[in-house]
Amino acid sequence: MKALGIDIGGTRIKAGLVDRQGRILRQTAIETPIDPEEFKQALAALILDLAGRDEELAGVGIGCKGIIDYETTRIEVLPGLLRPLEGALLSELVPLRVPVRADNDAKVALAGELLWGAARGRRNVVLLTLGTGVGGAVLAEGKFLRGVGGVAGHLGHYTLEPDGPVCICGNHGCLEAYFSADAIEAEAFRAVHAGCISLLTDRFKQHPERITCRDVFDAASEGDELARLIRDRATRHLAAAIAGLLHIFDPEIVILGGQIVEAGAALLEPLEREVGWRTRGLLRRQVPLVVQQMQDRSGVAGAAALIFAENR
8 A cells, every 4th residue: 555645845845655664665846836826737747647547545645834624634824935825625636536634744744753753652742843943743642632723733833932032923932933943043143243253253254144053053063152152042942842841741752853953962962951950840750852753754754644544
């Protein structure tokens, strides 16, 4: 049995034919068309090209940012350039007579971890994706939390400071406004633009807009004081948010994914220490913070997992 997994991103649509073991047998990707009609035509062509003649196809799973109605596959909220697709049923964009399932991309990532990765055999899990923004998903007593309107799991909008920076969602002081690639890069940009003494200023004073989150972590690892301050401040905010989530959900593990976890021990070790002292008084145990095992293929394989989870 095989399933087609589709990961709809703001710049690229990735798709792959996935087997029951989570292996991607065949895959392809295209640039994401912005025009709604072009998008629909490109998606249909991609699906037919990759799996249109596969008689063993069990279904099509789709992961997408925003708020997706899992029951109907309707796109409720889709921020950014693809907003004109709000209201569309993703199932109607699939030109095949097979089951279609769709969900938010972070829930899709957790679905993949549940079948083949770090969440396998678990019933209570929190997942955070740390990238340009912060995504999240929660498994509670073996079930995905969705809430009344499908918003449950948007952990990046956990409020850390009521009068903090404005977030993309319109709230103030969200986790995403403190710990995300965008937030870290923005703080580094301000420091370099102001001429602060730093390796970052030496390297990017002519083009501070080119600073990446990875550059900040690399400079911090080289002993740069300014980069360390930026990294450590952001990490403390993430630790505080995770501590709050642990007290709310009491999970077995926390799974961390996204581009920022590539920093490895420079992020994970101080994060574990900070979360540990914040939670040991009540939890009386160390909740493991683990890296997402399906990270490289979480979008495509995770989307296919939506189909396999219903066919176990």
